[in-house]
Amino acid sequence: MKKTFDHTADYLVSDELRDAVNIAIALGRPLLIKGEPGTGKTMLAKAIADSLGLRLIVWNIKSTTKAQEGLYVYDTVQRLYDSQFGDHDVSDIRQYIKLGKLGEAFVSDEQVVLLIDEIDKADLEFPNDLLWELDVMNFYIPETKETIQARHRPIVVITSNAEKELPDAFLRRCIFHYIAFPDEEMMARIVRVHFPDLEKNLLAEALKAFYWLRSIGGLQKKPSTSELLDWIQALVVGGVPYQRISAEIPFLGVLLKKNQDFELVLRRLQSGGAQKAPPAFGANRRGW
Amino acid sequence: MFTGFFFVLREEGVPVSLTEWMTFMEALNKGLAGASLHGFYRLARAVLVKSETHYDRFDLAFSRYFLGIETPPELAERVAKWLEKALPPLEVDPRQRRPFVSWNLEEMRRALEERLVRQKEEHHGGRYWIGTGGTSPFGHSGYHPAGLRIGGESVNRSAVKVAAERRYRDFRTDETLSTRQFELALRKLRELSQNVDAPKEELDVEGTIDATCRKGGRLELVWARPRKNVIKLALMMDSGGSMTPYSRLCSRLFQAASKVRHFKDIKFYYFHNCIYQTLFLDPFCRANASVSTEEVLRSLGQDYRLIIVGDASMAPSELLMVGGAIDWTAYNEEPGLAWLQRLAAHFHRAVWLNPIPKACWSTAEGRDTISLIGQVFPMFELTVEGLEQAVKALKTRR
Incomplete structure (x- = not known):
């Protein structure tokens, strides 16, 4: 060649x-x-x-x-x-x-x-x-x-x-x-390119919350890289302590653009949200 | 070379064509695969597979051809294989359903893992091993009051958790019909006309020549409106419980209809089993997002083409009786059939699309109501062929 x-x-x-x-x-x-x-x-x-x-x-x-x-x-x-x-x-x-x-x-x-x-x-x-x-x-x-x-x-x-x-x-x-959508490791590298000075804990928590969001079945529009970057920007500007990120997911509107998605995630957050360990067999949870 | 692989791919359902296979051979001759099986895998996938929905099948075919026997990879994958050949769903008499037994997710997951290690083959219809159609807590299409559904369809709706994973499984679509085919069929539904309020942006050659001659040879350009489709469409869809198995099929029709973008106007409405005095604006059929059917009839002109999508299967009382509506809050003062007849009288061109295959219409559970509704609306099955026939019917005046 x-x-x-x-x-x-x-x-x-x-x-x-x-x-x-x-x-x-x-x-x-x-x-x-x-x-x-x-x-x-x-x-x-x-x-x-x-x-x-x-x-x-x-x-x-x-x-x-x-x-x-x-x-x-x-x-x-x-x-x-x-x-x-x-x-x-x-x-x-x-x-x-x-x-x-x-x-x-x-x-x-x-x-x-x-x-x-x-x-x-x-x-x-x-x-x-x-x-x-x-x-x-x-x-x-x-x-x-x-x-x-x-x-x-x-x-x-x-x-x-x-x-x-x-x-x-x-x-x-x-x-x-x-x-394929980048995995967490790759995504961390991508985020680093845009925010070289980002605090380590904040990045880890933000990624955890982000991938939890993406794992929810039934979202009409999954958040993508550009939304993640905007969101991290918002977290930095808003001065959100990293401990709160995955429990509350502040500024959720930056990540989700559809009303139904928003409501779905809020319901999930109230019932435990990203803090629970993800289920071992994939996240396709379904109720009764 | 590797001709066997070609056939294994096709057997697994990867639609490889001869053109692509020849390209692949050309690439192999150029040495693009390198000397490794890995390179071969990537080359074959890039050249032969044209959709991420087929990546999973490609992986299966590749491992089948090159490893001969399946090495035990992820446990979930093995289970998925056992479950592919399923027993027919086990229908359970509601009276035999045992009441809710207490269960613990952790415990269940442990039990599943343990069983995965011990189970070596398929089991169907039993009460212990992972399989289909039985009463063991693991598998699908079976019944266990606190079961863990693995793959398959919800039939008895008692599965507490769904578990099935394979790398590209999410992309897999075992569907015979694609939106594209629906779109192509819907495209035929058009009636071109220039009498619309579009900007005049097309050169009218005849008019230009005429006007130029009148001006004694000085150029005078005449513009005309482009011809546009004037067809307006109203889609009404049953989103009742019995429609759930067809929901993907129906949503694909809806997607296709909204994507085609060549209609002058398109309206979507939903109803539950049969149409009465109210139509809903979303599939959840809630009162706060509804309009009265009267209002719809008033606001939509008779030139709207009406497509109703539904299985037409309901209790005859829902169609024939006052107050027969399935939702007891929605008391109807007129039987459903009267409303359907009113719609049919208003919209000169209307069809009913039924997701139940035509061959089953005379034997299906709702055969009585299917035949009653079939007398009001011309009924077609919801397939590409049926849609094409329906489009034809919508173009000609009854």
Whole structure:
């Protein structure tokens, strides 16, 4: 392998993820990354670009994004207007063809990393519309009778939050990796990056309460890394003594965003909460 | 090479396609697996598995193929295997249910651990070992007044604690239907029209040519409104007790409906067994989150398409009698059937989706009420196929 991806200074990567990235690069396949919010999916593409010294092109997908926009846009209206005033040479259609992010990645003089961020936000058929282009790495512009062929196969990273399921035909062509939620040890390292001077006891208690919260079955939205960081900030600013953290979970609203979740956790807290030892066989507690 | 692994994967339910297998072979040829079994495992998983819901099955298949026999890993995992081949649930006559016996969680956990060490194989229908359909305190689908349910479904609802763990088990979905399929079916429910209050943002080519010609060749652009779906949808769902086994199926339909986002408007209502004078706004059917059915009929135009989801299984009195509602606080002055007929008369296009498979409609417990309701609303089963038929019915005027 010419190039292999590894840790960078500010991005920690698990061995499994590193291998998946390198497999995708070696096979020239798009890498599909799934995982809970806050597990660093989007950051991965930047880390790959940094690690290999390549340029990163980001294509942010929204619910209105069409596959065609990633290839090129033909600005007909501009051309019509220009033809009216006669101060442009409108016979050259090429000046009205604007390449999209995918097109940009194809014509780049050197290899680039292309991030297609949150592909599940788009229309159901969106991934299928890109199958051909991602497979053979070229597309045809009928207006100019040109074929845009990738000079260097870009490294394609696609992220998904699993809001929509992706079509099978698309999945078959991808290398897939699911980033698991960081465990306590890893999370402690992540928190340390953001709060280098945090008191040890406070961190331990906060993490204990945080993972207890996440273990509660039936939460509609589990708190993620960014909520944990906000919460720790709130605890520090509020000057909460660490002894109180897991018993009361102050500033619960920072961690939980849904009303029902809030009530559920309050009920659990009243009946003992995080101070009780977690049950040995997983936390799927259920009453009568 | 490793062709056996391909078949083991498929046997375990990992949907590996030939395309992916060829990619895997290509990767092996390039030496991407390195020389270790670990590298092989990661390579195979990255290339062959496309959803975290299949990680668990992949792990099972991998250990089956490469270790031949299962090494005793976590105890919980072994138990999960025993419990996979289950006896049918043990139905217990309520009179035979022994009263609550005092129990102690610590003691029970100790007993379970001890039994795990001594038990070497599957046991079903017994009264001591971990298994299914029996009266031992451990296992599932059985009955013990203070039992510990391990996996499986709550049938007799006496399990005190649920215990089952495997690393990617949480992601596993043994479901044949996905939201995506529902979404695709619901997409067909559309009626495009330009008469909506959207901004004019599409170039009207015909209009532009016409206007430009009228101006003697000076360009005059004409814009038109994009065509939009004008279908409005009202979904009413039974959230009564007998619907519990179908709750995931139903919630997936609801998710799909709210995700499709192409309807002009969509309203959700809930009811308990049958619709009377009140509809509820959340699945908990509480009075403080309810609206009167009259009000709903007034506010929703007749052009709303109505989809009712329910098992249509209830006591005939709930449908036919004044005061027959299952909740004794909800005294109904008119029988449920009258309300259903009123809904059917108001909404010109309405369907009933039933999660009970169609083949069982004539034999199921609620067969009488299913056939009565089937006369009021066209009834379809809640499957992708049934939904497609229902969508077709919703598009054509009765």
